[in-house]
Amino acid sequence: MVGEMTASLPYALTAELTHRCPLHCPYCSNPIELQKRENELSTDEWLSVLEQANDLGVAQVHFTGGEPLLRPDLERLVRRARELGLYVNLITSGIGLTEDRLKHLSEAGIDSIQLSVQAASAELADSIAGFRSHELKRQAAQRIRERGLPLHMNVVLHRANLHQIEEIIELCADWGAERLELANAQYYGWALRNVYELLPRREQLQAAEAAYKRALERFGRRIELIWILPDYYEDFPKPCMGGWGRLSLTVAPDGRVLPCTASSDIRSLTFENVKERELGWIWHDSPSFNAYRGYDWMPEPCRSCERRELDYGGCRCQAFQLTGDARATDPVCVRSPHRGIVADRVGSVEHGKAGTPDYAYRGR
């Protein structure tokens, strides 16, 4: 009785309201060139984006950033999104989620909140975030639950916190999370700059994955655990975004429309802006959104590969960042002629010396 998703219209909008953030996480996927406040879209421009997205077929909106709570108009945007019938999710560090703010967001109709956490112990978490944030997050989680809103959490996993995975899962369950994304770091933006500080060793990853599987058994249905693969350690690439311009779109703080949050790093493409173009035109007709749709753009080895319909050749952003050609096979793939780039990185971590990481903190 249930139809499958089709490719023609987007289901989700990621609205990056700002790049500003009180945290300085070294694995941030925001671009190295962070947009300044004066470049951010106005409230009216965002309201128009929500309306156009709804007309286009978008059904859910994720308000994110940076830290979306830094926008005082967040409540207005949430209210409008709910009026349109959209499912509204807030992705937040929790910093600034006061009792008052939460009350207004709840009244505006927010559906769920996804709260990030950096580690299980405050000391480690605060050193990763570059900000004393862990205790504030605990308080935010408590407020969200007291208000009866569903609490979802996420943690980015990397060399410095993978050993705490069991304690992290326990902590999130204790804080009342119904769902936890265990997201192995993906190397874009700031994370790419910090790749040698973040990449774990293979045995560390294996131990963490085993711990995750034990937790699945132990917690059962009490908390939904989602393991996001560490793609450098896979043989085949991830089906990034379910295909370029297929299921979702992102609007960056300055109004540029992107197939995913990382794609502004693809310098060979020009991305259209909602200040100049209709969202529907950008989705259906713009050169950037059409660049990697379908299969005709693919070079070998993707073009004749039986896996192309499973993974769409992997991630265009990763292909561009590692090879300079956004059409290339994602270098994570064992069939890529550039696989050596990924293998060298993994190898250098396996044989490198351990120690306290020396991060390039985001936005510092």
Place this chain on the structure above:
Amino acid sequence: MSSWTLSERPRLRSPGRLKYDKARQSDLLLLPERVVELNEAAGAILWLCDGSRSITQLIRELEAKYGQTGLEDDIVEFLASAEERGWLER
């Protein structure tokens, strides 16, 4: 999970919601991180799962709406599979 009894009042599992999407001209079930495109029959049943109607009432309303009888088995079977997928709660 045991099967539904006709006096129960199913409702969408929180925080799930339904939306009629004009662009696709179909009902969508909105769940955290997930959107399900529904066919007409699935949409028609789920719109009535608001926690206020018993399954008996729900069947009666749908039979009246479509001018049919004997929908009970199909509806009960759908409700069981919808609960299995995590769309409904009791």
